[in-house]
Structures are given as C-alpha cells and as structure tokens.
Amino acid sequence: IGEIRRYLRDNNAVRVSRSLRDIAYKALQVREKLIGDNASEPTIAQIAEELQIPREEIVFALDAIQEPVSLFEPIYN
Amino acid sequence: MNVKNYVRFEFQSLPENISFARSCVAAFAAQLDCTLDDIEEIKLVVSEAVSNSIIHGYASNPHEKVVIAVSIMDDDTLEIIVEDYGVGIEDVEKAMEPTYSTDPSRMGLGFTFMKSFMDELEVVSKPGKGTTVKLKRNFAVANKEAYA
Amino acid sequence: MNVKNYVRFEFQSLPENISFARSCVAAFAAQLDCTLDDIEEIKLVVSEAVSNSIIHGYASNPHEKVVIAVSIMDDDTLEIIVEDYGVGIEDVEKAMEPTYSTDPSRMGLGFTFMKSFMDELEVVSKPGKGTTVKLKRNFAVANKEAYA
Ligand SMILES: Nc1ncnc2c1ncn2[C@@H]1O[C@H](COP(=O)(O)OP(=O)(O)O)[C@@H](O)[C@H]1O
Ligand SMILES: Nc1ncnc2c1ncn2[C@@H]1O[C@H](COP(=O)(O)OP(=O)(O)O)[C@@H](O)[C@H]1O
Ligand SMILES: [Mg+2]
Numbered sequence: 001i002g003e004i005r006r007y008l009r010d011n012n013a014v015r016v017s018r019s020l021r022d023i024a025y026k027a028l029q030v031r032e033k034l035i036g037d038n039a040s041e042p043t044i045a046q047i048a049e050e051l052q053i054p055r056e057e058i059v060f061a062l063d064a065i066q067e068p069v070s071l072f073e074p075i076y077n
Numbered sequence: 078m079n080v081k082n083y084v085r086f087e088f089q090s091l092p093e094n095i096s097f098a099r100s101c102v103a104a105f106a107a108q109l110d111c112t113l114d115d116i117e118e119i120k121l122v123v124s125e126a127v128s129n130s131i132i133h134g135y136a137s138n139p140h141e142k143v144v145i146a147v148s149i150m151d152d153d154t155l156e157i158i159v160e161d162y163g164v165g166i167e168d169v170e171k172a173m174e175p176t177y178s179t180d181p182s183r184m185g186l187g188f189t190f191m192k193s194f195m196d197e198l199e200v201v202s203k204p205g206k207g208t209t210v211k212l213k214r215n216f217a218v219a220n221k222e223a224y225a
Numbered sequence: 226m227n228v229k230n231y232v233r234f235e236f237q238s239l240p241e242n243i244s245f246a247r248s249c250v251a252a253f254a255a256q257l258d259c260t261l262d263d264i265e266e267i268k269l270v271v272s273e274a275v276s277n278s279i280i281h282g283y284a285s286n287p288h289e290k291v292v293i294a295v296s297i298m299d300d301d302t303l304e305i306i307v308e309d310y311g312v313g314i315e316d317v318e319k320a321m322e323p324t325y326s327t328d329p330s331r332m333g334l335g336f337t338f339m340k341s342f343m344d345e346l347e348v349v350s351k352p353g354k355g356t357t358v359k360l361k362r363n364f365a366v367a368n369k370e371a372y373a
C-alpha cells in the first residue's frame with residue numbers, strides 16, 4: 001500500500017480533487033494575469049503551463065461553468 | 078496536408094451529448110496553438126452542427142447515431158466533420174442562407190455561425206440518407222495577425 | 226441491463242491522447258451521480274488502460290489506433306472498454322499480478338489499480354491480435370454506503 005501511494009503521488013495521478021468551478025476560476029484569473037504581463041491573449045498552452053493542469057481539463061472546466069448548449073439557439077422548445 | 082492527430086467519436090443522438098461533444102472537440106483542438114476565445118468559437122460551431130443533426134436530422138429521436146471526426150493537420154489546421162444518417166436536406170444552398178429555418182421557432186443562424194467562425198464550410202446532404210458538415214480552420218500565427 | 230447513453234471513440238496512439246481520453250471519459254461519466262473523487266479514480270483507471278495500449282500494445286508507435294467505448298447502464302452503472310490491436314498478452318493472469326511488468330523500469334501496478342478502483346475487470350487478449358480491457362463500476366447509493 002505504501003508503494004502504491006508513493007506511485008500515485010509521484011505520478012500526480014490521484015491529486016486532491018478540485019472542482020471544475022475552481023479550475024475554471026483559476027484559469028480565468030491566470031488568463032487576466034498573462035494578458036497584463038504580455039499585453040496579448042495567452043494561448044491555452046500558456047495557461048496550462050502556469051496552472052500545471054492539462055489543457056483538456058481547463059477546457060472541460062470552463063465548459064462546465066458555461067450556459068448549457070448554445071448561446072444563440074434554444075434547443076428544445 | 079499531413080494529419081498529426083486524429084479522433085473519431087460516435088454517440089447517441091441525445092441532447093445531453095451536444096455539450097459533451099462540444100467539450101471533447103474543444104479539448105482536442107486545445108492541442109493546437111490557440112486561445113480561449115478560439116476555443117469558445119469552436120465550441121459554438123460544434124454545438125450548432127451537432128444540434129442540427131439531432132434536432133433536424135433525427136427529429137430528436139434519441140436512438141440514432143452522430144459521428145464526429147476531428148483532425149489536426151500540419152500543426153496548425155483543424156478539420157471537424159459532423160455526420161448524421163438522418164432525413165437530409167433538400168436544398169442545401171437555401172438551408173445555408175442566413176435566417177432560413179424549416180422550424181419557425183428557430184433563428185436559422187446555425188450555418189451562418191459555422192461559416193463566420195471557420196475558414197471553410199462544406200455541406201453535403203442527401204434526402205433520406207443524411208448530412209455531412211465539414212468545417213476547417215487554420216490557426217497559423219500569420220493568419221491570426223491578418224485579422225488583428 | 227439497459228444502455229442509457231453510449232459513446233465510442235477511436236484515436237491515434239499518441240501520448241498526448243492519454244490525457245485527452247481520460248478527460249473525455251470523465252466528462253461522460255459525470256452524467257452519473259458520482260463524486261469528484263469517483264471521477265478522479267475513473268481518470269486514473271482510463272490513463273492506465275490507455276497507456277498500456279500505447280506503451281505495451283503498440284510499443285509507442287504513434288500510428289496505431291486505440292478504441293474506447295463507454296456506456297451508462299440503468300442510470301447507475303458505468304462500463305468502459307479499452308481496446309487495441311497491438312501485440313497482445315501471452316499470459317493474462319501473470320500480467321495482472323501486482324508489480325508484474327515486462328518492463329523493468331515500470332511498477333507493474335496498472336491492472337492492480339484498475340481492479341481496486343472498479344467493481345469488475347475483465348481482460349481478453351490474443352498475442353499478435355490485441356487486447357480488450359473491460360471495466361465496470363456501479364454507482365448506486367447502496368453501493369456507496371457500503372464503502373463509507
Ligand atoms: N443535419 C441536418 N439534417 C437535416 N436538416 C438540416 C440539418 N442541418 C440543417 N438542416 C436544415 O437547415 C436549416 C438551417 O439550419 P440552421 O442554419 O442551423 O438554422 P436552424 O437550426 O435554426 O433551423 C434547418 O432549419 C434545417 O431545415
Ligand atoms: N494493452 C496491452 N498490450 C500488451 N501488453 C500489455 C497491455 N496491457 C498490459 N500489458 C502487459 O501487462 C503488464 C502489466 O501491466 P500493468 O499492470 O499496467 O503494469 P506496467 O504497465 O507498469 O508494466 C505489462 O508490463 C505488459 O507486459
Ligand atoms: Mg441549427
């Protein structure tokens with residue numbers, strides 16, 4: 001069991017669960033900071049690097065706090 | 078063009094899968110050198126195409142299948158193909174006109190958004206057979222600056 | 226068992242797709258009534274299975290194909306199937322033993338994690354043909370309380 005725990009820790013496999021909201025909020029904060037620093041819109045790779053979170057998790061997190069489906073089209077009804 | 082990475086999804090024509098598909102395609106596209114704004118546009122475009130397949134193509138029957146194929150080409154080009162095997166479109170040119178919709182309660186702007194957020198939009202449809210929507214966008218830096 | 230929702234995806238055997246696949250399966254699984262910790266465990270399990278296909282099955286050749294099929298059954302059961310068409314496993318029972326690995330630099334705990342985080346693990350493999358890993362977990366409340 002000790003070995004398994006060490007493996008998990010070393011591989012950063014099971015990390016402290018962070019809510020999608022939390023990740024999304026941090027991503028938006030970092031984006032603002034990077035815009036301030038570089039006077040240009042950062043790429044997702046730059047945000048991911050700064051947060052040490054995989055790019056796809058940032059994308060899913062931001063999607064989770066968004067309005068469902070389309071901003072423009074009512075889907076049902 | 079050289080395909081650098083590729084994914085193909087098949088999923089049930091359920092409304093909850095619109096947002097799932099949108100997130101997955103966006104997550105895959107995030108491998109390209111692009112911004113959060115670019116990703117928002119890709120999400121919108123995928124939502125429009127997938128919801129068209131479910132709502133129009135399958136008349137909201139949840140037991141059908143939607144297919145999405147996404148390719149990253151030459152490190153800077155994204156190609157998204159959304160396919161259904163539903164009712165198809167009689168007159169594609171007409172369907173693509175802004176504000177045209179066969180459903181009076183809808184805005185008829187889906188194809189207009191797809192065209193304006195992507196560099197290329199190609200729709201192939203056969204009544205009774207289904208519809209294929211092919212979307213392409215280049216994210217090369219030169220290209221980005223041209224818009225600035 | 227009644228399939229409530231289903232997605233199947235195929236992608237290239239590239240290392241960057243491990244994290245992509247993991248996120249997609251997690252997003253799909255989030256339709257179930259489960260906790261953040263459950264989702265983290267599902268991610269881990271998918272990473273292990275997909276990386277096995279890429280690293281062992283395909284010896285890290287990026288031009289091959291990995292397939293994942295995910296089903297939600299009866300509102301509370303998740304089934305994940307990860308499939309490759311790679312070298313296969315000679316002795317599945319041995320491969321599943323804790324700390325067994327054909328690569329001395331690895332820990333040999335992938336299957337052990339899959340078994341411990343899921344309710345069912347089934348591995349079918351044919352040398353020269355490929356490997357199918359089927360994982361199942363039930364998220365019913367009764368089940369959850371038994372662990373509490
Ligand atoms: N996948 C599809 N299958 C069948 N018909 C479609 C499909 N996609 C679009 N259409 C037709 O094209 C029309 C225009 O589509 P769109 O621009 O997205 O507007 P809207 O969805 O608001 O009607 C739809 O009203 C429908 O008649
Ligand atoms: N998809 C696969 N294709 C071929 N061999 C595999 C596959 N998955 C697992 N194996 C074999 O089973 C062994 C044990 O796998 P695992 O428990 O994940 O440990 P590890 O990946 O650390 O070696 C691997 O070393 C490999 O020999
Ligand atoms: Mg539409």
Ligand SMILES: [Mg+2]
Pocket residue numbers: 273276277334335336
């Ligand atoms: Mg392994």
